[in-house]
Amino acid sequence: MKLRMNSAPDASLPPARPAAPAVDLLVVGGGINGTGIARDAAGRGLSVILCEKDDLGQGTSSRSSRLIHGGLRYLEHGELRLVREALRERETLMRIAPHLVRPLRFVLPHVPRMRPVWMLRLGLFLYDHLAHRGQLPGSRALWLDSAPEGGAVRPQIRRGFVYSDCRTDDARLVVHNAMGAREVGARILTRHELIAARDRDGHWQAQLRDSQRGTVMDITARALVNAAGPWVDTLAGRLTPSGTPRRVRLIKGSHIVVPRFWNGDHGFLLQNTDRRVVFVTPYEPGYALVGTTDVEYCGPPEAVAVSAEETDYLCTAVNRQLRCALTAADVVHSYAGVRALVDDSQGDPAAVTRDYVLDLAGVSPNAAARQTQAAAPLLSVLGGKITTFRCLAEQALDLLRPIFPQMGPAWTAHRPLPGGDLEGADARQAQAKFLAQASFLPAEHALGLFDRHGSRAGDILAGSRKLADLGRHFGAGFYEQEAHHFFMREWAISSEDVLWRRSKFGLRLSTEQQAQFAQWINSLAN
Numbered sequence: 001m002k003l004r005m006n007s008a009p010d011a012s013l014p015p016a017r018p019a020a021p022a023v024d025l026l027v028v029g030g031g032i033n034g035t036g037i038a039r040d041a042a043g044r045g046l047s048v049i050l051c052e053k054d055d056l057g058q059g060t061s062s063r064s065s066r067l068i069h070g071g072l073r074y075l076e077h078g079e080l081r082l083v084r085e086a087l088r089e090r091e092t093l094m095r096i097a098p099h100l101v102r103p104l105r106f107v108l109p110h111v112p113r114m115r116p117v118w119m120l121r122l123g124l125f126l127y128d129h130l131a132h133r134g135q136l137p138g139s140r141a142l143w144l145d146s147a148p149e150g151g152a153v154r155p156q157i158r159r160g161f162v163y164s165d166c167r168t169d170d171a172r173l174v175v176h177n178a179m180g181a182r183e184v185g186a187r188i189l190t191r192h193e194l195i196a197a198r199d200r201d202g203h204w205q206a207q208l209r210d211s212q213r214g215t216v217m218d219i220t221a222r223a224l225v226n227a228a229g230p231w232v233d234t235l236a237g238r239l240t241p242s243g244t245p246r247r248v249r250l251i252k253g254s255h256i257v258v259p260r261f262w263n264g265d266h267g268f269l270l271q272n273t274d275r276r277v278v279f280v281t282p283y284e285p286g287y288a289l290v291g292t293t294d295v296e297y298c299g300p301p302e303a304v305a306v307s308a309e310e311t312d313y314l315c316t317a318v319n320r321q322l323r324c325a326l327t328a329a330d331v332v333h334s335y336a337g338v339r340a341l342v343d344d345s346q347g348d349p350a351a352v353t354r355d356y357v358l359d360l361a362g363v364s365p366n367a368a369a370r371q372t373q374a375a376a377p378l379l380s381v382l383g384g385k386i387t388t389f390r391c392l393a394e395q396a397l398d399l400l401r402p403i404f405p406q407m408g409p410a411w412t413a414h415r416p417l418p419g420g421d422l423e424g425a426d427a428r429q430a431q432a433k434f435l436a437q438a439s440f441l442p443a444e445h446a447l448g449l450f451d452r453h454g455s456r457a458g459d460i461l462a463g464s465r466k467l468a469d470l471g472r473h474f475g476a477g478f479y480e481q482e483a484h485h486f487f488m489r490e491w492a493i494s495s496e497d498v499l500w501r502r503s504k505f506g507l508r509l510s511t512e513q514q515a516q517f518a519q520w521i522n523s524l525a526n
Helices: 032-043 072-077 080-096 117-129 170-183 229-236 308-321 386-400 427-437 443-460 480-489 495-502 511-525
Strands: 022-028 048-052 101-109 140-143 159-168 187-190 192-200 203-210 216-226 248-259 267-271 277-282 287-291 333-342 356-361 378-383 473-475
Touching (some): 032 048, 032 170, 032 378, 032 386, 048 192, 072 080, 080 101, 080 386, 101 277, 159 170, 170 187, 170 386, 170 495, 216 229, 229 248, 267 308, 287 308, 443 480, 473 480
Parallel strands (some): 022 216, 048 187, 101 267
Antiparallel strands (some): 203 216, 277 287
C-alpha cells in the first residue's frame, strides 16, 4: 500500500488543473454538520462534493464533551424548543447509530447552597417528558450515602438524582457520516482547501487547493454550503460576493482526561459555584473526561489550547463534590475546541445559545422570481451542537429544495449510519455475536474493535483466524490490519489522524510505540 503523505510540491512544475467537475452542491467543511449535510444531500439524489482543508473532524467536531444529550442546563435559559429537538434526536441517533451512541446514567448531586431541590426536580421532570423517551429510563431521586452511585461523592452531600443521556465518539461519528455520504454518491476531498469561489451566472466557480499534491482543482456548483465552523467568517471572505452571515461569537471549551477514580459505568453532572455545570464521564478504558469551560476566544481557531487556569477550574469543580484530589499532574491528555455560536448578545459565554441558524442567500421565496434570479445560492451554517447535526442537515436540505425541486424526500432518520445496522438495533446482542466470531482476539481488543466499527468490525477481521493474521501489533490492541482500514477506507494519512481521531490509541500507546507507528506509516509512503 502506498500512502499519499504531506509533502511540499515541486516548485519547478506548474500546478496541474484537472477538468472542472460540475455538481449540484459544494459543501465546505468536514465536521459533523458538513458531513451530515453531504450525506443527506447525496441520499436525496444530488451530486455532492465535500472539501475539508485538514482531516475530517479535526476542528471542533473532535473536541466536544462526547455527549448526545438534550442539554439539561439549557432549560434554565428557557430554550425548551432546543432541548425538545435535541431529546428527539437523541432517540433517533440511538436507533441509527447504536454502535456509536450509547446510554449513560448521570448522577447529579444536590448541593444545598446551589440550585434548590424543587428546581432540580422540575428540570428533570421536563427533561423526562419534553420528548418521547422510548429507550432510556427516567430520572429518580436517591440518597447518595446509601446508593452505589454515591460512592464517589463526598459524604457531606447526601441527596442527589440520577438521569439518562448518551455518550458518543464524536470524531468517529463524523467519519461514519462521511462514509455514509460516500456510499450514496458524495465525493469526499480531505486536505482540499477552498481558496476562492466566485458567483458566475448564478453558479459558483470554486478553486480548491490539494495540500498533498500542491495542485488546484476547479469546481462548478449550483449551490455552496459554508459549514466551516469557527472558520465560517474566514471562508465567507473568500467568496465573491462575500458571504455576510450573522455575527458569530467564538467560545472556547476545554477538557481534561484523568485516570478513572470511581467504580461503575455512570458519569456525573456537577453544579459549580458560577452556576455552570461540569461533566465527568467514562472515557476509554481506565480514563475519565472532565469538561467543559466556556471562555471567550479571539485567536485563530487552529491555535486554541487548554490554559492552566481552565485546568485548575475543572479540577477544583470536581474536587469540591467528588472524593478525589485532582491536580494538573493527574492530567494525561487535554484538548480544547472553538464553538462558533450565534451572537445573541448574552454577556455570559455559558449563556450563549447552542441553537443553530441557517442563513440562505441567493434564493427568492417567490416561485416566479426563482425562474429569473441569477445569484448563486449560499447557505451558511452557524452554531449548533453535535446532537442536532442530523436534523440541522435535514432542515438545510429543505431550505435548498427551491433550487433542487427534483431532490428526494428526507431519509436519514430511518437509515442506519455505516456500522449501525445491528440486529434489532440491540448493540449488546450484536457485540456478543462479534465476540464469539473473534474469539481468537483478547476480549478487550475485540470490544474496542466493535466499539469503533459496529457491524463492520467483522470486515476488518475478514480472512483472519489467529492473531498473526492481523499483522503487526502496535500495542494496546491496535493491529496492522485495522491501521490499513483507517488509511484505505477512512481518509487517514497521518499518525495523529489514526491515534487521536479514528481511535484514541494515543492515550494507551507509549511514546516509543507511537514513534514506531509513525515510522511504519513513513515506510508505506516511501
